[in-house]
Amino acid sequence: MTAHAEQIATTFGALLLRTNRAHLYDRLTAGVDGVDGTTYPVLSGLARTGPATASRLAELIGLDRTVTTRYATRLQKAGLVARAADADDARATRLSLTPEGRRAVQAMRAALGAIVADALSTSEPEEVEVFARVLQRLLDALAPGA
Amino acid sequence: MTAHAEQIATTFGALLLRTNRAHLYDRLTAGVDGVDGTTYPVLSGLARTGPATASRLAELIGLDRTVTTRYATRLQKAGLVARAADADDARATRLSLTPEGRRAVQAMRAALGAIVADALSTSEPEEVEVFARVLQRLLDALAPGA
DNA sequence: TATTGTTATACTCTATAACTATA
DNA sequence: TATAGTTATAGAGTATAACAATA
Numbered sequence: 066m067t068a069h070a071e072q073i074a075t076t077f078g079a080l081l082l083r084t085n086r087a088h089l090y091d092r093l094t095a096g097v098d099g100v101d102g103t104t105y106p107v108l109s110g111l112a113r114t115g116p117a118t119a120s121r122l123a124e125l126i127g128l129d130r131t132v133t134t135r136y137a138t139r140l141q142k143a144g145l146v147a148r149a150a151d152a153d154d155a156r157a158t159r160l161s162l163t164p165e166g167r168r169a170v171q172a173m174r175a176a177l178g179a180i181v182a183d184a185l186s187t188s189e190p191e192e193v194e195v196f197a198r199v200l201q202r203l204l205d206a207l208a209p210g211a
Numbered sequence: 212m213t214a215h216a217e218q219i220a221t222t223f224g225a226l227l228l229r230t231n232r233a234h235l236y237d238r239l240t241a242g243v244d245g246v247d248g249t250t251y252p253v254l255s256g257l258a259r260t261g262p263a264t265a266s267r268l269a270e271l272i273g274l275d276r277t278v279t280t281r282y283a284t285r286l287q288k289a290g291l292v293a294r295a296a297d298a299d300d301a302r303a304t305r306l307s308l309t310p311e312g313r314r315a316v317q318a319m320r321a322a323l324g325a326i327v328a329d330a331l332s333t334s335e336p337e338e339v340e341v342f343a344r345v346l347q348r349l350l351d352a353l354a355p356g357a
Numbered sequence: 358t359a360t361t362g363t364t365a366t367a368c369t370c371t372a373t374a375a376c377t378a379t380a
Numbered sequence: 381t382a383t384a385g386t387t388a389t390a391g392a393g394t395a396t397a398a399c400a401a402t403a
Contacts, residue, residue, distance in 0.1 A: 069336075069343045070328035071320070076343075076350050078323060081235065082252055083394090084273025085354045086227050103370065106228055120384065127230025129372055134386060156379045156384040174217070177224060182216035184352030188345050190215075195338050196345040197215045197222075199331065204222050206330030208231045229371090249393065266361065275395055280362060302361040302402045 093176050097169045099143025105173070107136045108145060108162070112170040116161035118151065145169050239322050243315045245289025251319070253282045254291060254308070258316040262307035264297065291315055 079085070090102035100108055110126040111117065117125070123133035137160050140146040145166035151157035162170065185193050225231070236248035246254055256272040257263065263271075269279035283306050286292035291312035297303035308316065331339050 069339050070331065071324045073331070073339075073343050073346060074320065074323040074327045076346050077327065078255065079354065080346075080350050081227075081232050082273055082354075086232065089227065089353060109224065118384070119386090127228055130384085131373085131386075132371055134384095138386090151384090154380075154384075158385065174220065177220040178217045180353070181220045181223065181349075184349050185216060185219070185345065188348060192341050192345050193215045193219075195341045197219050199334050199338050199342040200219060200222050200226075200346075202334060203327070203330050204226050207235060207326070208225065208228075264361075265363090276361085277363075277396085278394055281364090284363095297361095300361080300403075304362065 089180075092180065093173050096176070097172055099140065099145050100169055100173070104136045104140055107133060108140060108166065108170055109173065111146065111160060111162055112167070116159050118157045119160060122160060140166070235326075238326065239319050242322070243318055245286065245291050246315055246319070250282045250286055253279060254286060254312060254316055255319065257292065257306060257308055258313070262305050264303045265306060268306060286312070 087102060090105060094100045094102060094105055106126045106128065107122065110122055114122060114125055119134040119137060120130050122137075123130045126133070128136075137146055137148070141148060145163055147161050147163050147166075149159045149161065151159050185196070188196070233248060236251055240246045240248060240251055252272045252274065253268065256268055260268060260271055265280040265283060266276050268283075269276045272279070274282075283292055283294075287294060291309055293307050293309050293312075295305045295307065297305050331342070334342070
């Protein structure tokens, strides 16, 4: 058990190396116009949470308010995100996905799903099921906020 | 199966968010003097590969040669890394861990192991075993180089 | 001519500070 | 006075360019 924890820790460490993460992001956003590794979290966060203010979205994805709003502007220029006045609070601006933005998210999700599915194609379905469950627990323990 | 791939992909995406990765690195290097989130890959890479030149180490950890040598200098100043002339090639410099560097790596490995062990404490040993196996496969598929 | 280590330089990502408008 | 959005500015992290020494 401890031996497994050590091995898992090592594998995890390798997986978290900047180069691997960057490479994966590149693969995900390669075919999608207007999104890159930096704006990806903003777009996918918006998809997860639905229409939200920049402040709330920033909290969700763990980025600063100022960065979030700037990336949102980039995505808006690319036609993937829309801004609208908040009816309840004149200070606030609601960010939302455009239909094109939704399509982009869909495409990236499918790409990631395909990569994972391919990577797990040699594993038994029962193993995959266990893996999914334990991975979720690991995330909960490692990133309590998310 | 496809459903699991989707779920795994989503969890994975969350895990790779910059904020989570940075937070984990901070936890790992918190108690260790002279190491931070940026120099960590250099130190742990050196532990994995043993004494190596900056160029070779850079390849291993997916960083640029110039960055690797600069971080190595930082670690050297902290007393964790040593430089020595290469006997076979006068151009080359061999980087290695000092005893203190080895202790630092040991401490960080133990910390990561403890975090993972804790995160998996609610899972059955058989589940953990499966998880370790599938995770390794996933890494192999995602990061062929590592 | 190619490669090693290194430094100088520039670019990108992210955060802090500051400004405006509204609560 | 506090908060939302935004812009200006500064700080890290990283890569590209350039240099000296050796192969």
